Each structure stands twice: as C-alpha cells, then as structure tokens.
Amino acid sequence: MSTSSFPERDAQGRVCTERGGISRWADERLGISTLVDLARHKRVPQHKHSFWYYWGGISLLFFIVQLFTGILLLVYYRPGKEAFESVRQITYDVDFGWLIRSAHSWSANLMVFAVFVHLFSVLFMKAYRKPREFGWWSGLMLLGMVMLFGFSGYLLPMDQLAYFATKVGLQIPSMIPGLSQLVNDLVRGGSQVGEATVQRFFALHAVILPLLFLPLLSFHLYLVQRHGNALPPGEAARPESDRRIIPFFPNFLAQDLAMWLIALNVVTILATLYPWDLGKPADPLSPAPVGIHPEWYFMSQFQLLKVVGALIPGFAGEIAGMTLFGAATVFLAIIPLFDPDSSFGQRARLTSWLGAAILGGMIVLTIWGYAAL
Amino acid sequence: MPDSVALNDSSGAGEPRRRDLLQIGMGAVAACYAGALGFPVYRYLATPAIRSRLEGEISSVAIPQKSLPEAGAATMFLFGTRPTMLIHHQDGAWVAFDAVCTHLGCTVGFEPQNQRIFCPCHGGTYDMKTGEVVAGPPPKGLNVYRVEVSDEHVIVSRA
Numbered sequence: 001m002s003t004s005s006f007p008e009r010d011a012q013g014r015v016c017t018e019r020g021g022i023s024r025w026a027d028e029r030l031g032i033s034t035l036v037d038l039a040r041h042k043r044v045p046q047h048k049h050s051f052w053y054y055w056g057g058i059s060l061l062f063f064i065v066q067l068f069t070g071i072l073l074l075v076y077y078r079p080g081k082e083a084f085e086s087v088r089q090i091t092y093d094v095d096f097g098w099l100i101r102s103a104h105s106w107s108a109n110l111m112v113f114a115v116f117v118h119l120f121s122v123l124f125m126k127a128y129r130k131p132r133e134f135g136w137w138s139g140l141m142l143l144g145m146v147m148l149f150g151f152s153g154y155l156l157p158m159d160q161l162a163y164f165a166t167k168v169g170l171q172i173p174s175m176i177p178g179l180s181q182l183v184n185d186l187v188r189g190g191s192q193v194g195e196a197t198v199q200r201f202f203a204l205h206a207v208i209l210p211l212l213f214l215p216l217l218s219f220h221l222y223l224v225q226r227h228g229n230a231l232p233p234g235e236a237a238r239p240e241s242d243r244r245i246i247p248f249f250p251n252f253l254a255q256d257l258a259m260w261l262i263a264l265n266v267v268t269i270l271a272t273l274y275p276w277d278l279g280k281p282a283d284p285l286s287p288a289p290v291g292i293h294p295e296w297y298f299m300s301q302f303q304l305l306k307v308v309g310a311l312i313p314g315f316a317g318e319i320a321g322m323t324l325f326g327a328a329t330v331f332l333a334i335i336p337l338f339d340p341d342s343s344f345g346q347r348a349r350l351t352s353w354l355g356a357a358i359l360g361g362m363i364v365l366t367i368w369g370y371a372a373l
Numbered sequence: 374m375p376d377s378v379a380l381n382d383s384s385g386a387g388e389p390r391r392r393d394l395l396q397i398g399m400g401a402v403a404a405c406y407a408g409a410l411g412f413p414v415y416r417y418l419a420t421p422a423i424r425s426r427l428e429g430e431i432s433s434v435a436i437p438q439k440s441l442p443e444a445g446a447a448t449m450f451l452f453g454t455r456p457t458m459l460i461h462h463q464d465g466a467w468v469a470f471d472a473v474c475t476h477l478g479c480t481v482g483f484e485p486q487n488q489r490i491f492c493p494c495h496g497g498t499y500d501m502k503t504g505e506v507v508a509g510p511p512p513k514g515l516n517v518y519r520v521e522v523s524d525e526h527v528i529v530s531r532a
Contacts, residue, residue: 095423
C-alpha cells in the first residue's frame with residue numbers, strides 16, 4: 001500500500017485510527033515536524049535588555065491588525081468621488097464601523113511607534129552588525145513603506161484635515177527642482193488634490209504598497225529566523241557560561257504572544273474609548289483648519305524644515321532642511337558599513353552617539369513642533 | 374516537616390486536576406475573547422443584510438392608480454426588497470405574486486401571449502391566475518398576495 005493514499009492504511013489495508021494517523025499523514029507531505037524541530041532547537045538570549053526583542057513582534061502584530069481591519073474597510077470604502085461619503089457611512093451608519101475604522105487608525109499609529117522603537121533598539125544593541133546587515137537595510141525600507149502607508153492612508157477619508165495635510169505634504173517634494181512636474185503628473189494627478197489623487201492614493205495604499213511590503217517583510221522575517229536574536233555587545237563580552245538562554249518554543253513564543261495580547265488590548269481600548277474623528281468634507285474653497293499639523297511621525301521633519309527655513313530664508317532653507325534630513329537617513333543606511341563588527345570600539349561609540357543624536361533630535365523637534373502650534 | 378510531606382502529596386494528586394481546570398479556564402477566556410472580537414466583525418459585515426431584512430418586514434404596499442397596468446398586462450414592484458408582480462387580467466381580476474421563482478430564485482416574467490408566468494432560467498412555468506406550477510422544475514407555486522382595489526390605488530398585502 002502506497003504511503004500517499006488517504007486515509008492512511010496499515011499493512012492489511014485497514015484505515016489507521018490510532019492517534020497521530022492524520023498528523024503523520026500531513027507531516028509526510030508538508031514537513032511540519034522539520035519546522036517544529038527548528039523551533040524547538042531555536043534559542044533566545046535572556047538578559048536585562050531582552051525586553052527590546054519584543055518590539056519587532058509587536059510591530060508585526062500591529063501590521064496584522066492593519067491587514068485585517070484594512071480588508072474589512074475595503075468592504076464599504078469607495079475611492080474617488082464618494083470617498084468622504086463612504087467613510088461617513090462606515091463611521092456612522094454601519095454597525096461597529098466606527099470601531100473597525102478607529103482600530104485601523106490607532107493601530108497604524110501604534111505600528112509606526114513600535115517600528116521606531118524596534119529601529120532604535122536594534123541600533124543601540126548593535127544588531128545591524130555582521131551578519132545582520134540585510135536585516136537592517138530591509139528594516140529601513142519597511143520603515144519607509146510604513147511612512148508611505150501612513151501618508152497615503154491619511155488622505156482616503158477626504159475630510160478637511162486629510163485634504164490639507166496631503167496638499168502640504170505633496171508641496172514639500174515639489175520644491176525640489178525637477179520633482180514638481182513629476183509630483184504633479186504622477187502622484188497628485190493634477191495641480192490640485194482631488195478625486196484623481198484619492199483614487200491613486202487608494203491604489204498605492206491598498207494594492208501597490210502591500211504587494212511590495214509583504215515579500216520584503218517575509219525576507220526580513222526569514223533573516224530573523226536565519227540569524228536569530230543578536231546579543232548586545234555588553235552581553236556578548238561575557239563568558240558563555242554566564243549567559244542565559246531560553247528555548248524559543250514554547251518559552252519565548254509564549255512571552256511574545258503575551259505581548260501580542262497586551263498590544264491587541266491597547267488597540268481595542270484606544271479604539272473604543274477614543275474613536276477616530278471624521279471632519280467636514282474636503283472643500284478647497286474654505287480656509288485650512290486652524291492648528292493644522294502633520295501626524296506626529298512626520299512632525300520632526302516638518303519642524304526641521306520650519307526651523308531651518310527660519311534660519312535660512314527662502315528656497316535655500318527648504319533645500320538645507322531636506323539635506324539635513326537626507327543626511328540622517330543616509331547615516332542610518334550606512335551604519336552596517338561604518339561599524340561592521342565588535343572590534344571597532346571607537347566607531348561603535350560614535351554610532352551610538354550619532355544614533356542618540358538622531359533620536360534626541362526627533363523627540364525634541366516633535367515636542368517643539370507641537371509646542372509651536 | 375509533616376506539613377511539607379502533606380503538601381507534596383496533595384500536589385502530586387492535585388496537579389493534573391489543577392492543570393485541567395486552568396486549561397478549561399484559559400479556553401473559556403479565549404472563547405470570550407474570540408467572541409468579543411468576532412461579534413463586532415460579524416455585525417459590521419452583516420449590516421446591509423440586517424437592514425434589508427428590516428426593510429423587507431412590511432405588511433402592505435399601496436400602488437397609485439397612475440402606475441397600475443392596463444387590462445391584460447402586469448407591473449413589477451418591490452414588496453420591501455422582494456420583486457413582486459401585479460397582474461391585471463382581461464376579465465378585470467387583479468392578482469399579485471411573489472415574482473421570485475421557487476426553483477433557484479430567478480425573477481419570473483408575465484407572458485400574456487402564452488397565458489403563463491415563465492422563468493427563463495430553467496423553464497419553470499406557473500399558472501397566471503393561481504401561481505401554481507404548470508411545468509418545469511419549481512418545487513411549489515408562487516407565493517400569492519392579497520389585492521384590494523380602491524378608487525385611488527391598489528393595496529397589495531401579505532395573504
């Protein structure tokens with residue numbers, strides 16, 4: 001009797017009814033036990049900085065929430081002319097529509113926050129060093145996409161805030177010589193933010209970005225599996241006998257899932273108690289709402305442009321601000337080349353200082369931005 | 374020391390029971406959690422269906438005189454959300470049927486030239502006066518409504 005027949009039969013041709021019959025049948029075809037074996041042998045270091053290991057997983061959970069709530073919103077959302085009306089229906093007419101929409105908005109913000117925590121914890125724990133360079137680079141690209149997700153999704157309700165935030169947001173790259181025409185023709189779909197813009201932002205937000213994001217995320221997660229958790233330098237310097245490790249399965253996974261549960265509860269509580277607002281429909285003829293400002297994760301860039309613009313008036317100021325921002329991004333991208341391994345004591349310290357300067361700069365500029373509203 | 378021995382004894386016997394209880398408790402909490410997440414999602418997706426069900430829960434429809442069909446013709450209208458057929462027969466009689474084929478749900482049509490109500494999907498044929506099945510696969514006749522004629526309108530209501 002061939003082993004590929006189902007249900008599994010013994011030598012006499014009787015159907016196997018003992019425990020494990022079906023799981024063995026499935027395992028022979030799917031190789032599940034290899035994966036379980038891998039998970040069983042995987043070890044996770046335990047030390048005083050272990051807490052930061054959870055943040056990649058927390059970011060992933062928020063992304064899953066985004067995927068799930070985003071698909072639910074697709075059921076009623078209509079881009080183009082009816083964008084605002086459809087979001088109004090979701091928020092006020094459809095049962096629990098307000099909750100799904102609020103969960104999507106809150107989880108988006110929390111995801112950006114978690115990704116930033118993940119980025120800086122990896123930076124300070126030097127987890128970008130050999131052999132994890134590609135993990136760092138794919139992570140930076142994922143961060144860039146997360147910001148694009150945020151920017152494109154913000155327009156979709158087409159209320160006053162969404163309209164003016166997108167208008168201003170697209171004005172900034174338009175200031176770079178040569179880019180103006182490109183933004184006009186390809187991104188905005190005209191000289192004014194309108195139906196054409198919502199329609200293509202929707203395509204970007206719900207199709208193009210997920211299509212690029214998912215394979216890159218899979219690559220990122222594959223690398224995490226391949227190289228495991230990085231030891232921070234302080235911990236790596238200790239003799240091996242002094243280090244503590246725990247099995248990934250089930251110990252670390254259980255802790256990871258507990259974190260997921262906490263994160264999920266945070267989204268639910270925020271979405272329930274502080275549901276996301278919907279403003280008035282976008283109207284190009286009415287003045288922009290008072291106190292309009294970018295989302296918090298764009299605030300530091302916005303404030304940087306404002307501050308540099310005040311120091312260096314005019315077009316040169318905009319360029320200087322963008323150069324400064326670009327320099328920080330380039331610095332983040334080349335860290336693994338600059339500080340490739342633990343023998344670079346001096347460089348490692350410089351990386352930490354520059355990383356701290358970027359983080360500190362972002363926090364100060366964000367607070368300053370809100371204070372200056 | 375006897376205390377600790379007693380403790381050991383009880384933990385040996387009690388452990389599996391405590392673990393079972395814990396697992397049942399965890400399962401119950403997980404089920405509650407799944408329900409708390411699942412219920413809003415179900416209601417969110419089901420909103421249009423629930424609304425249309427409510428819309429369908431009407432007891433009668435009044436059709437104004439000017440929309441009424443001539444003798445020997447029929448008119449289609451919605452009874453709540455159901456397509457419904459009002460036939461004005463040559464002999465002056467009025468009848469109204471649920472215009473949804475009882476076979477697989479296609480909308481049926483009145484064919485005065487053939488003296489029948491016909492479903493083009495699978496050839497279901499109904500009597501134009503009683504709604505009974507004459508030929509084809511439908512398992513039962515069309516649902517009949519009550520019709521009252523007044524000077525201003527015709528009122529169609531559930532029989």
